Amino acid sequence: MSDHAIIEVPPHSSADEAEHAGVHDPNLHHSPEEIKREVRVYLIVFVALAALTAVTVGSFYALKSYPVSVAIGVALAIALVKGSLVAGYFMHLLSEKKLIYAVLILTVFFFAVLIWGPWLHHNSPFN
Amino acid sequence: MAPKRQLRVGKEWMYAGDAEKLLREAMRIQEEEDARHGGHKQSFISKYVFSIDHKWIGIQYGMTALCFLLFGFSLMLLMRLQLGWPGHSFSIMKILGESRAPGGILLPEAYNQLGAMHGTIMVFLAIVPLAVGAFGNYLVPLMIGAPDMAFPRLNMASYWCYLPGGLVMLASFAATGGTAQSGWTSYPPLSDIATEGQTWWLVGMIFLITSSLLGSVNFIVTIIQLRAKGMTWMRLPFFVWAQFVTSFLLLLAFPPLEAAGVLQLMDRVAHTSFFLPSGLVVSGTKLAVAGGGNPLLWQHLFWFLAHPEVYVLILPAMGIIGEIIANNTRKPLWGYKSLVGAVTFLGFMSFVVWAHHMFMTGMGTVISAFFQTTTMIISIPSVIILTALLMSLWGGSIRFNVPMLFALAFLPMFGIGGLTGLPLGLAATDIHLHDTYYVIGHFHYVVAPGTIFAMFAGIYYWFPKITGKKMNEFLGKVHFWGSFVAINGIFMPMFAQGLAGVSRRLYDGGLQYHHAKEIAAATNPFMSMSAWTLLAFQLPFILNFFWSMAFGKKADANFWQATTLEWAATTSPPLGHGNFAVIPVVYRGPYEYSNPEYTEADYLPQHHVIGELPATSGGGMLTAAAVAQREA
Amino acid sequence: MDAHAHAGEHEIEIPYAIYPRPDTGLYNGKLGIWLFLASEVMLFGALFSSYILLRTGSVDWPRGYTFLNIPLATANTFILIASSVTVVLAWANLRLGNLKLGRIFITITIACALLFLMNKGIEYHHEFVEGRSPSTNNFMALYFTLTGLHGLHVIGGVIVFAYFAGPGAKMWHEDRNRYTNRIEIAGLYWHFVDLVWIFLFPTLYLL
Numbered sequence: 011m012s013d014h015a016i017i018e019v020p021p022h023s024s025a026d027e028a029e030h031a032g033v034h035d036p037n038l039h040h041s042p043e044e045i046k047r048e049v050r051v052y053l054i055v056f057v058a059l060a061a062l063t064a065v066t067v068g069s070f071y072a073l074k075s076y077p078v079s080v081a082i083g084v085a086l087a088i089a090l091v092k093g094s095l096v097a098g099y100f101m102h103l104l105s106e107k108k109l110i111y112a113v114l115i116l117t118v119f120f121f122a123v124l125i126w127g128p129w130l131h132h133n134s135p136f137n
Numbered sequence: 138m139a140p141k142r143q144l145r146v147g148k149e150w151m152y153a154g155d156a157e158k159l160l161r162e163a164m165r166i167q168e169e170e171d172a173r174h175g176g177h178k179q180s181f182i183s184k185y186v187f188s189i190d191h192k193w194i195g196i197q198y199g200m201t202a203l204c205f206l207l208f209g210f211s212l213m214l215l216m217r218l219q220l221g222w223p224g225h226s227f228s229i230m231k232i233l234g235e236s237r238a239p240g241g242i243l244l245p246e247a248y249n250q251l252g253a254m255h256g257t258i259m260v261f262l263a264i265v266p267l268a269v270g271a272f273g274n275y276l277v278p279l280m281i282g283a284p285d286m287a288f289p290r291l292n293m294a295s296y297w298c299y300l301p302g303g304l305v306m307l308a309s310f311a312a313t314g315g316t317a318q319s320g321w322t323s324y325p326p327l328s329d330i331a332t333e334g335q336t337w338w339l340v341g342m343i344f345l346i347t348s349s350l351l352g353s354v355n356f357i358v359t360i361i362q363l364r365a366k367g368m369t370w371m372r373l374p375f376f377v378w379a380q381f382v383t384s385f386l387l388l389l390a391f392p393p394l395e396a397a398g399v400l401q402l403m404d405r406v407a408h409t410s411f412f413l414p415s416g417l418v419v420s421g422t423k424l425a426v427a428g429g430g431n432p433l434l435w436q437h438l439f440w441f442l443a444h445p446e447v448y449v450l451i452l453p454a455m456g457i458i459g460e461i462i463a464n465n466t467r468k469p470l471w472g473y474k475s476l477v478g479a480v481t482f483l484g485f486m487s488f489v490v491w492a493h494h495m496f497m498t499g500m501g502t503v504i505s506a507f508f509q510t511t512t513m514i515i516s517i518p519s520v521i522i523l524t525a526l527l528m529s530l531w532g533g534s535i536r537f538n539v540p541m542l543f544a545l546a547f548l549p550m551f552g553i554g555g556l557t558g559l560p561l562g563l564a565a566t567d568i569h570l571h572d573t574y575y576v577i578g579h580f581h582y583v584v585a586p587g588t589i590f591a592m593f594a595g596i597y598y599w600f601p602k603i604t605g606k607k608m609n610e611f612l613g614k615v616h617f618w619g620s621f622v623a624i625n626g627i628f629m630p631m632f633a634q635g636l637a638g639v640s641r642r643l644y645d646g647g648l649q650y651h652h653a654k655e656i657a658a659a660t661n662p663f664m665s666m667s668a669w670t671l672l673a674f675q676l677p678f679i680l681n682f683f684w685s686m687a688f689g690k691k692a693d694a695n696f697w698q699a700t701t702l703e704w705a706a707t708t709s710p711p712l713g714h715g716n717f718a719v720i721p722v723v724y725r726g727p728y729e730y731s732n733p734e735y736t737e738a739d740y741l742p743q744h745h746v747i748g749e750l751p752a753t754s755g756g757g758m759l760t761a762a763a764v765a766q767r768e769a
Numbered sequence: 770m771d772a773h774a775h776a777g778e779h780e781i782e783i784p785y786a787i788y789p790r791p792d793t794g795l796y797n798g799k800l801g802i803w804l805f806l807a808s809e810v811m812l813f814g815a816l817f818s819s820y821i822l823l824r825t826g827s828v829d830w831p832r833g834y835t836f837l838n839i840p841l842a843t844a845n846t847f848i849l850i851a852s853s854v855t856v857v858l859a860w861a862n863l864r865l866g867n868l869k870l871g872r873i874f875i876t877i878t879i880a881c882a883l884l885f886l887m888n889k890g891i892e893y894h895h896e897f898v899e900g901r902s903p904s905t906n907n908f909m910a911l912y913f914t915l916t917g918l919h920g921l922h923v924i925g926g927v928i929v930f931a932y933f934a935g936p937g938a939k940m941w942h943e944d945r946n947r948y949t950n951r952i953e954i955a956g957l958y959w960h961f962v963d964l965v966w967i968f969l970f971p972t973l974y975l976l
Contacts, residue, residue, distance in 0.1 A: 042865055049861050056854045063846050067839065070975040078976065085971035092967045096850075100857050100960045107794040109361070110803050117807040120389050120488050121814045128437040128822050131492065131504050284781045287797045354804045362785050362797050388808050396815035399914065407903040409910035411819065427906045434822050438815055715781045 055099045062092050163718055164711065179713065187297070189289035190712040194296050195275030196603070202267035205303060206589075209258035210675075212251045214668055217627075219243045220646040221665025237315065245644040249318035250334070252642055254306070256321030257338065260446065261345050262303045264588055268453035269387070270299065272595055273356060273380045275603065279703035280374050282365025282723065282744070284715035287358040295352040302344025309337030320642065322439060325412035325432045329404045330419055339402045346395045349387045356384035365702070367723030371477070372743065374701045374727040375470060378477050379456030382484035383449050390445035390488065397438035404430075411435075433498055440491040448487045450584055451551075452480065454591030455522055458544045461598050462526055464699045465541040466533025467739050469728035472525035479518035479525075486515040496564045497571050505564050512562035519555055523548065534731070534739075539613030543594035546621055547587060554582030557632060572642075575635020578628050586624045593620075593678070600682075601696035605709040606689030612681040619674030626667030630660040700742045701727050787946050802954045806961050809922075813965050816915055820972065823907050831908045833974045836899070838892055842974050845888050846966065852881035853963045856930075856956040863949045868941050871952070875934040878959070882927045889920055912973055919969060922962050929955050 040048075066088045073081045098104040103114075188194055218227050226241035237247035274292065278285055286292045309316040314332025317323065328335050360381045364373070373381075400411040408426060412435045415428030463470045470476065492500065492508040527548055535541065557579040560566035570576065593616070600608050637656045639647035647657030695704040702723070706716050721744035729741035741747075789796045824830050859874035896902070896909070903913040933940075933952060940948040 040864065045861050045864055049858065052854055052857050052861070056850065059850045060847060063843065063850065066971055066975070067843050070834070070839075070971075082976050085975055089968050089971055093964050096853060096960050096964050096967065100853050100963075101957055109793050109795060109800070113803060113807055116385075117389060117810050121810055123489055124393060124441060124811065124814050125818045125821065127441075127492070128434065128818055129825060131437065131495075131498075131500055132431075132433070132822065133825060283784075285783060287783060287786075288801060289781070289783070291801075350805070350808055354801050354808075357804055358797050358801045361793060361800060362790050362795070363783070388804060389811050392808050392812035393815035393818075396812055396819070399918065400816075400819065403903060403910060403914055407910075407913075409903045409914075410907055411823070411910060427904060427910075429823070429827050429907045431822060431826055434819055437822075438819070441815075713781070 051099060055095050059092055059095055062088055062095075066092075164714055184712065187293055188712065189285075189293045191274050191278050191286045191289065191292055192603075192710060192716075193712050194292050195271050195273075197296050198266050198270030198274060198299070199272075201300060201303065202263050202271055205258055206263035206267065207675075208307075209255050209263050210672070212255040212258070214672060215243065216248060216251045216255065217665040217668040219248055219644070221662040223645040223648060246315060246318060248644045249320075249642070250310075250315045253317045253320050253323075253338075254310075257317065258306065259584075260321065260450065261342070262299075262306060264450050264584065264592070265349070265446075266299055267592055268450070268588065269356075269380065269383060270296070270352065272453060272457065272592075272599075273383075274352075276599070276703055277356065277359060277377055277380055278363065279706055279710070279716055280377050280701055281360060281363060281368055282702050282717070282721045283359060283363035284717070284720070286355050287362055288355050291351050291355050295348045295355065298344050298348035298351065302341045302348060305337055305341035305344060309334045309341065312337055322443070323401065323435075324439075325401065325404065325430075325435050326414070326417055328401060328435075329412055330424070336402065336405050339398050339405070342398050343395060346391050346398070349391050353384040353387035353391075356380055357388065360384075365720055365723055368702075368743075369723075371474070372723055372726045374456075375459035375473070375476055375480075376453075376456035378480055379452040379459075382480050383452045386445040386449050386452075386484055386487060390442045393438045394442035397435055400438075401435065433495070436495055436498065437491070440494045441488075444491040444494065445484075445487040447580070447583070448483060450588050452484075454547070454588040455480070455526070457591045457595040457598070458526060458547050459529075460699075460701065461540045461544040461594050462529050462533075463728040463730065464598075464697050465536045465538065465544070466530055467536070467730045468529070468533050469726070469730060470525065471528035471531070472521075473726070473728070475521055476525050479521040483515065483518040483522070486511060486518070490515055490562075493562050493567075496567045509562060509564055513559075516555065516559065516562070523552060523555070538597075539608070539610060539617060540594045540598035542614065542617045543590045543597070546617070547590050547594070550582055550586035550590065554579060554584075554587050557582065569638075570635055572640055573635035574631040574639045574641060577641055578631030578635060581628045581631070585628065586621070590620075593617075596682070598697065599703075600685070601692035601708070602694075602703060602706075603709060604686050604689070605692055606685050607692045607696070608685045608689065609681050612677040616674055616678040616681070619677075620671060623667045623671035623674060627664050627671065630664055634660055695742075698738070698740050700729055700740050702743055705742060705744055787944070787950060796950060798950055798954045799957075802957050806957065809961060809965075813918075816911075816918070817968070817972070820911050820915070823911065827907065831906060833908065833912065833976070836901070837912075837974050838895065839974055841888055841892060842970055845885050846970050848881050848885050848888075849963045849966050852878045852885070853960050855881065856952075856959050860949065860952050860956050863941075863945075863952055866945070868938065872934050872938060875930050875952070879927055879930050879934065882923050882930075886920060886923060886927075889916060915969055915973065919962070919965055922965070926955070926959050926962055929958070 066085060069084050069088070070081065073084060103110070185193065188197070215230060215233070218225075218230065224242060228241055230238040230241045230243055232238075233243070233247060237244055237250070243251075274286070277283075312332065312334035314334060316334035317328075317331070317338035319328035319331050319335060323335065323338065360373075360377060400409075403409040404411050404413060410426045410428050410430040412432050413424065413426050413428060413430040414432065417424045417426075417428070459470055459476065490508060490511045492504065493512045496505060496508075530545075557575070561570055561576060561579060597608055597613055600606070634647065634653075634656055637653060638650070639653040639657055640650075643649070645657075646661045647653030692708065694706070694708040697704070702721055705721055707718075710716050723743045724746065725741065725743055727743055729735070729743070731739045732741050735741045735747065783797065784790070785795075785797050787796055789799075793800070855874045855877045859871045859878065862874060863871040893913075896913075901909050903910045933948070933955065937951075938948070940951065
């Protein structure tokens, strides 16, 4: 065994290990067919959103004679559906990683606290 | 005889283990390459003003924050002159000018300005930028084995939102009618109708909140994504966990205050009535606004942030104390898992306790019970953390150096601060104590001998790493003992004052009230003298800090013989070249001190490979030879 | 392919900036933008909370539909949704390697956004002409503040997209994946802006 173990060290190490490990972002490396299928889904969602917008406005006129709480409920429900479509498909949340879900669930919880907390303080049914 | 390992770096041959030389060689090769690419002369502006290196940004934050700390402290010193000797003329008060202190006697409006700005500056311009912006920025990437933050340019943008925000706050002193003077809490309707300075305050806050938001995104992504190989979640130093939770608090709790700030700006500038109720009469005239607003809306939005904010103030401090205790007891922290669980649970709970600042606003008993319950629950993780830190001392081989003195003092001081919070969190006792000096005593104990002592501990501890020099131990001990005695002299009497009913924010410290005047007269002068004594004992620190930077003895890279990764980087890591010659791989937890299976030293760094090269060589820096051998 | 050498700036390579970290499955920017959007949820959440508190605490709350321009706002809703589609089409085309179509779709997105802003300008002008301003009552205050803040976010998006459609497109030639990722991230921000409007529209105009 020689006195010197000769080790070549490149002067600038690449940090792009992922590239070498063969791990690619699934979003970047879908096949053209998969992407074209995605595009079709986007267009369907677009049509759905447009239709739901029309429904929102239409239900507004239709529910004119009902108490405002009904109108609020219906409008919010439709908005939630539209929002879910945008989030689920356009923002591809449906295929997103667990970590993102975790962050969002935490946020939604605090969002709910923020929406209800002040209101409850002043409108508590118990007092 | 083991073969002498050599490694070839570029065209040069070097001996493995010669860490400093290795780094210098790598830098030289890099500079050669850059010269070939047409010059790498980094201008002064891009290297030191708009730096994107987290270490320099951390230093920028630190220097700026320390200046604001001193400034905020000075405001309080002037206030305490007035409180100790109300109505007296002081020549130093003349700095404030004739409009605020005619003949050197502080006016009540000016006293309010000092009060509001003392709080604002200490919380938003001094402590958080120091704890998170300085310590967090400098240390987190090093501790997790990352070359920098995930978004270096965003980091630079964060600092450059903080500094303008701070300057706007300072500029507000020049506004007509003075600066903000409605408390750091800026409650409407008073803040809505206050003078021009309040608008500046709101603008400044928007800058600061933006800075915080950008920073928090950076910290969270960095800690999740840039941990080195082997740095699992449960091998992270407690300091990193604390910064991680803190960043979530900043991310999710600040936006409501930003919204509230926008609403108050609209009230003041666009004459809306978000916070102005109908029929409000000011100085005999009905306010010409639409009305219909709710002053409590501000309180909800403000405290939704401001409660998590107090945990932003304490969590990084606990992180620092944890690191220093482990290092100076030469044993692992007791209950690491409990610490992690407690700090996470604490962060979560901090979002649902805010209305304990609002017990006196006429809330119903059910809501009040809810917030009392959550507030009591949140004391549990705090106690767990304090207990774990205390238990860590048991059986330890304690080194009483300056950082450790501050860390040890933190424990009982935070204990007092925490315990005095309990009667405030219970509505029945809060009725008596709300808005009294008891509250001021409580929160100052946690922040002043609590967090600020932790900041000092951190400065003494990491100074050798950042500057490569040692701080003077004797001056440090003078700083510690003097500060410890004086700070208790200021804040301990406040509990007695509060219990006797001395209200907060009183220009004369309570003399005008029959129930308060005796205790006020008995304690205020003593407290004010303690405050100026505290100033005196900061002078050895300031002297030590600058003198050691210039002329201090050289410190080696792992000055405290610590185990965490920041000590594996070379001393005063150079800017713009990443942090490690080779990114370390982590093999063990963060506090392997006095490991019975490892007898070569009483500390075993996280990245050290046992049996290959001694942990203590070259400051513990990972050598390329070791990595290459492993990868071969 | 030296993506890091900039004049006067020495950049270090940050891991997982473009390719995802194996255990999280995310690249840095993706995680970063979702965190930022989480904070934006809290920002608009605080404003919605204010709306709820002020409205439930009020004696007489003016109903937006009695004087606001519902057809124009409905059109704006369609326009914004369309711009969300064009952004995602831009991203799809970039993934297919087609920079030209990608830039075209980004430009259409910008055009939609500008149209949206123009309509909002018309609306605001109409309100001022009719003598309604933020100080008139709390509904108007919320209307202007909520749509104004939303509008500022739209402007922000326009600036980012204009940069990437224009001078920023150089990045494609340095590193395609990096550019595509940037568009993905900007797109996520843009969808959020659309999402906020989906809730704002019924809240202010129909309820």
